[in-house]
Amino acid sequence: MNPTAGASPEDLRNRLVDAVVNEDTSSVRDARVDTAMRTVPRHAFLPDVPLEEAYANKSVTIKENPDVDALPLSCASQPDVVHFMLVQLAVREGDNVFEIGAGTGYNAALLKYLTGPSGHVTTCDIDPDVTAYARRMLDANGYGDVRVVTRDGALGAPESSPYDRVIAAVGMWDLPAAWWGQLAVGGRLVVPLRWRGLSRSVAFRREETRMRSDSVRMCGFLPVIGQDGERNGYIDDNRLVRLYWDQDQDIAPELLRDSLSRPKSVVWTDATVGPVESFDGVWLRLSATERPTCRITVNPAAMEAGLHRPASPALSPALVEGDSIAYLILERTAENPDGEPRFRLGAVGYGPVGTDLAERICTQIHAWSPARTAEPVLTAYPADTPDSDLTDGAVIDRPSVRLVITY
Missing domain, CATH: 3.30.310 (TATA-Binding Protein)
Known part of the structure; x- marks a missing residue:
């Protein structure tokens, strides 16, 4: 017998969040994120997906790639990944937040819930079909005040900056230069960063001349379009x-x-x-x-x-x-x-x-x-930073950033 058969969306949401929290082995918690995911209806952003599938802990493709050998163009991220990335982001009420990768609009709705009435959320995507879908879903579910823009996320959205929080829902090989000027000092950036064949969700805190990580978590995301390193x-x-x-x-x-x-x-x-x-x-x-x-x-x-x-x-x-x-x-x-x-x-x-x-x-x-649970510290510097100003560690140079990895 299927224990979820006939369960209400509220019950399914609570069961999903309970499972995500119970299976998270990290010591970092944020009750506000739990409440947001218990409140915002994921199934409402996936109207063509069966209810039980909408509340399964798995990603859902919303736009296939015409190339059968390629990855999908857009997905609704797996809920446990959504959860821990929002915990990493540590959104506060009243924050101004920028999201790269609009997806279904569900994550932007969670961000708006966390920022509250006094906060602001801007989400963007390079694909107009994706932003059109996110706009429809956000409007239909009472989140019309979330701003949706169609553009390359590497450009950011300077017209609404500076941001207190920036989060990418796509895999990034580089940290675009535009983000440095748009993220406020003391702000946080959470990004699925790719290096040396691996991908990790890295939470950075913006300092005056660098960004320094305080959390590194395993994750997998579709790579951003346009970074070919x-x-x-x-x-x-x-x-x-x-x-x-x-x-x-x-x-x-x-x-x-x-x-x-x-x-x-x-x-x-x-x-x-x-x-x-x-x-x-x-x-x-x-x-x-x-x-x-x-x-x-x-x-x-x-x-x-x-x-x-x-x-x-x-x-x-x-x-x-x-x-x-x-x-x-x-x-x-x-x-x-x-x-x-x-x-x-x-x-x-x-x-x-x-x-x-x-x-x-x-x-x-x-x-x-x-x-075994020790995490490296990743420190990101602008690309023109001289060697003498870098912290000790392994240096990986990218077009917009110098990344230093230290244990």
């Missing part, structure tokens, strides 16, 4: 193994064509994880210590043909130097065969310096293991 390419003739990296990295996939057919080097650590325990922090540490960090994606057919299975075939961290590669792996331990399984972490390397790369991955596994 990410690269990808296959490293095998059968197009089964693919790498994703940034334009500032010296990675040439054609040099790796023969690497995976060479003898492999496997290096193990004594660090173990349970079946649902995250080892995501290893990737974050690699990005803060190893410039050649990137992402590998492996088709099951490649593993059937003998390639060593990555820890997560869909997205695992890798190191690449010239014609050599190594990536994170795991295997079940023999201990406690009748109890909950444990998996030890290690790395496999291919190519002339594959062993060295694998050992460098294991060094970061060892660094991560005793402090």
Whole structure:
């Protein structure tokens, strides 16, 4: 029997929020966000979606991409991600808020609820179909005072600035220069930031000459249109193994064509994880210590043909130097065969310096293991900031920003 059958929208909303809050392992809470999500009717912004689906903890596509091999053009974000990003944003009553990525208008409605009658919300999207949909939904649900604009979000909306809070609901590879001047000093920016093949929701606090993070959470978002600094390419003739990296990295996939057919080097650590325990922090540490960090994606057919299975075939961290590669792996331990399984972490390397790369991955596994919930600090500076003014850490240069990652 389906326990949600016949349940009211209010009941379904409360159950969804209860589940989201109970499953959130972070220590940061905001009761106002809980109340907003219990109040604003998500289903009303998804009128063509069955009620139970509207209150499932999953994203909903609202505009498909005509390219069948591409990601959708617009989605209603997964509710647990909406929740923790709003917690990161810490909206106050009376705030002036700018949102990039209008979606269904639901998130803008939540923002308006949080800012209250004295606050202001502007949401934008580059796609006129998306903004038209958001405008209709907001008007139909009593949020006519939310401003909706059609434009490239990288330009911001200077006519309504300065903003106390800025939030992006699309994956950003760079932090546009326009945002610096439009976010007030002391304000907050929450953005799904992409670097070294990974994506994390980063909450920045705006300071006089920089932005400094105080929260980094795992997330996945559709990439923003117009930022093309990410690269990808296959490293095998059968197009089964693919790498994703940034334009500032010296990675040439054609040099790796023969690497995976060479003898492999496997290096193990004594660090173990349970079946649902995250080892995501290893990737974050690699990005803060190893410039050649990137992402590998492996088709099951490649593993059937003998390639060593990555820890997560869909997205695992890798190191690449010239014609050599190594990536994170795991295997079940023999201990406690009748109890909950444990998996030890290690790395496999291919190519002339594959062993060295694998050992460098294991060094970061060892660094991560005793402090598994530690988050890096990301500090963003304008692109023209000299090296002497940067904090210590790994520097990643983008067209509009210099990003420093520190543990």
